[in-house]
Amino acid sequence: MTTEQLPDEHWNAFYTEHEQIWSGKPNAAFVDEVSGLTPGRALDLGCGEGADAIWLARKGWTVTAVDISTVALGRAVEHAKAAGVGDRIDWQQHELGKSFPDGEFDLVSAQFLHSKTELPRDGILRSAAAAVAPGGVLLIEGHLGFPPGEHNPHPDIHFPEPDEVIESLGLADGEWETLVSRVHDRAQVLRDGVPINRRDCTVKLRRH
Template sequence: MTTEQLPEDYWNAFYAEHDQIWSGKPNAVLVDEVSGLTPGRALDLGCGEGADAIWLARQGWTVTAVDISSVALRRAVQHAEDAGVADRIDWQQHELGASFPHGEFDLVSAQFLHSKTELPRDGILRSAAAAVAPGGVLLIEGHMGFPSDEHNPHPDIHFPAPDEVIDSLALPAGAWETLVSREHDRGQVLRDGVPITRRDSTVKLRRR
């Protein structure tokens, strides 16, 4: 990988390395934090191969799902058709620092919106907050660092803590309610027989 690559080229190359990159299962925190919400309009930022969007559609949400990679989106479209929920998902290609989906949403989800290419994450998340309808929820899940087996981390990449994420949104005083702001460990996995751990952060806010 070279940081001089255009973001779309980098992510298309990333997804083209294998026929399937992710597990096909929705993010566990999304499932935990959204299961109690009344389905409405959802925006899935960085949808990848579509597992979160498809899960939301199966729960009754009408979903706008966005990714920068045309390779990932083609897979996501096929997965949604196979799951029988293609009519509930609007797939859109955006480089989120340059363009953002129109509309207001009852749920805006940003799951692991990180990149080794240029990514104006704070600005994107502020746009995400602005897209939340009154009474709606903003859910941001992020990494707190590299996996425990990563011996050569990139020192220029910063993983913000939950309080930093909330501060970076620059939300109007009294306009939002913090429902969740926490760090947590992910379940341990084995990689080449070695146990791997990783720490993540969850921010869940409701617009008043």
């Protein structure tokens, strides 16, 4: 069973616990995978406090960034203004699964789009694929488990391997090329300073 809290309540409470939740730096695997792409229109799904979206805007992308949490989005807006890229990012509040931003994009990115509350992740990622323009890239980064030592209170939360992610997208034959499908380790330092190792996976696909 996932928590009974409504998804927006859950995430707003999560963000309200601390003044800042994430590091303010873009995700390392995200930067590795996007650095070689030509800037265009990007969509960041579950953007949190906005570090990836701000990095994209700084690199010349025109960005639409989406999150369910108005608390996270409020911080993202301020961080983007401080970074001087406020006018390059369209921040949108959506409960993905119920609504999805309009438009087509040269990059659609979902970084760690996981939740302890209701999250129809497979359907959202299928909508993400549908929003990729011809020649564009879909980039999905996911965890492959809870942090070491953290008890999994939600046995119905599933962390799919890369092949499973690709399979669940239900992509049309011959329309997509798999650029990256890999599992990798990532060093992380917890809020209390304890270093841990995470297992993550990267899926990167290009639409023909």
